[in-house]
Amino acid sequence: MTSESDPAASVASRVAGVLDPEALARLRELDPEGQSKLLSRVAGAFGTSVARLLPQLKTALEARDMAAIRHVAHTLKSSSASIGAVKLSRLCADIESMSREGRFEGLPDAIAAFNSEVTAVLDALKPLLESQP
DSSP, X not given: OOTTTOHXXXXXXXXXXHSOHHHHHHHHHHSTXXXXXHHHHHHHXXXXXXXXXXXXXXXXXXXXXXXXXXXXXXXXXXXXHHTTOHXXXXXXXXXXXXXXXXXXXXXXXXXXXXXHHHHHHHHHHHHHHHTOO
């Protein structure tokens, strides 16, 4: 059966392409029965952080405020890693490094890639949250 005809396989494929299954497994191991809804809470906290920080990043980029850009990238770097968004975490590390070095060249493109990956991560988290007990 192909993933196109199997919705569960399609969801698993989308999630695996964006979120590290091992990181998600580690979170599930911390709450094996799902009673404290740890995965949902961590994903919700990530979504809340993103919603708060993306406007700050946009403003900081427009103002070329490297310290503010670095702060947002640093803040989201570890939270991205904790939910298994490895590519997003790497993009955050790249942006953090560029801003620390004061390199504006290439930064708008890096932030555009970051924004695209944030959308992919949030989309990948949705089915996981819906399937939580």
